[in-house]
Amino acid sequence: xxxxEFKKEWFVLDNYDWKKGVNTGxxxxxxxxxxxxxxxxxxxxQSLILSYARAADIIAKQIVAxxxxxxxxxxxxxxxxxxxxxxxxxxxxxxxxxxxxLCTGNDLKKKTHNLVKTWDEVKPFFIKRGLDSEYNxxxxxxxxxxxxxxxxxxxxxxxxxxxxxxxxxxxxxxVKYIHVKNLNTFIQEIMVELYKYFKN
Numbered sequence: 001x002x003x004x005e006f007k008k009e010w011f012v013l014d015n016y017d018w019k020k021g022v023n024t025g026x027x028x029x030x031x032x033x034x035x036x037x038x039x040x041x042x043x044x045x046q047s048l049i050l051s052y053a054r055a056a057d058i059i060a061k062q063i064v065a066x067x068x069x070x071x072x073x074x075x076x077x078x079x080x081x082x083x084x085x086x087x088x089x090x091x092x093x094x095x096x097x098x099x100x101x102l103c104t105g106n107d108l109k110k111k112t113h114n115l116v117k118t119w120d121e122v123k124p125f126f127i128k129r130g131l132d133s134e135y136n137x138x139x140x141x142x143x144x145x146x147x148x149x150x151x152x153x154x155x156x157x158x159x160x161x162x163x164x165x166x167x168x169x170x171x172x173x174x175v176k177y178i179h180v181k182n183l184n185t186f187i188q189e190i191m192v193e194l195y196k197y198f199k200n
Contacts, residue, residue: 045098046199052094053192056087060184084180086158089115089148091187093155095195096122096145102198113156115149125198141194144186151176 013026031044059080066080067073096118100108103125112118119142131137152158157169 042102042199045094045101046195049091049094049098049192049195052087052091053187056084056091057184057188059084059087060180063180081178081180082158084184085148085151085178086155088183088187089152089155089158092145092148092191093118095191099125099195099198113154115145119145129198131194141190144190148183151178 016026016028031040031047063080063084066076092115093113096115097108100106100118100122103122108118108121110117110121123138123142126138126141156163160169162168
């Protein structure tokens, strides 16, 4: 085994010397530090949503690129499908919770990772804005959220292989097939845009 050496500054810096250059491998882990305090929460929420949506988009495109031939399916033990679904459902969760915050000025009282329960709290704001009658928006989003919630009802089913009962999560023993490109398109073109609609 290779000898392990460790220096914190190889991985994390508390301060950055810009005189060394801007492209030295370090990235800033911070929410919009340049904004004034009164704008920070909204901008930090937006930054988080767009970051997770972008990560889901990048992984989705890589999954599609890993399978370029429609007649040959490559099944990989290191498939990106689980991280993709994890990012997908987390993006939905933070979008819904932030829409609730934008409409009420408060966080959800009931702390839950269940997307359907969160949607039940947010749905009235869609109806109030008239999105219920336009293209069945509210109904279709509800169906989409319910479907994603079935893939991972609590955010743990794509994060861990087994539950607290030490049993392998059901979806890993029962095969399900997801259309990565269509799921990703719905997130990027519908959910993220709806968040922007409520933010404005």
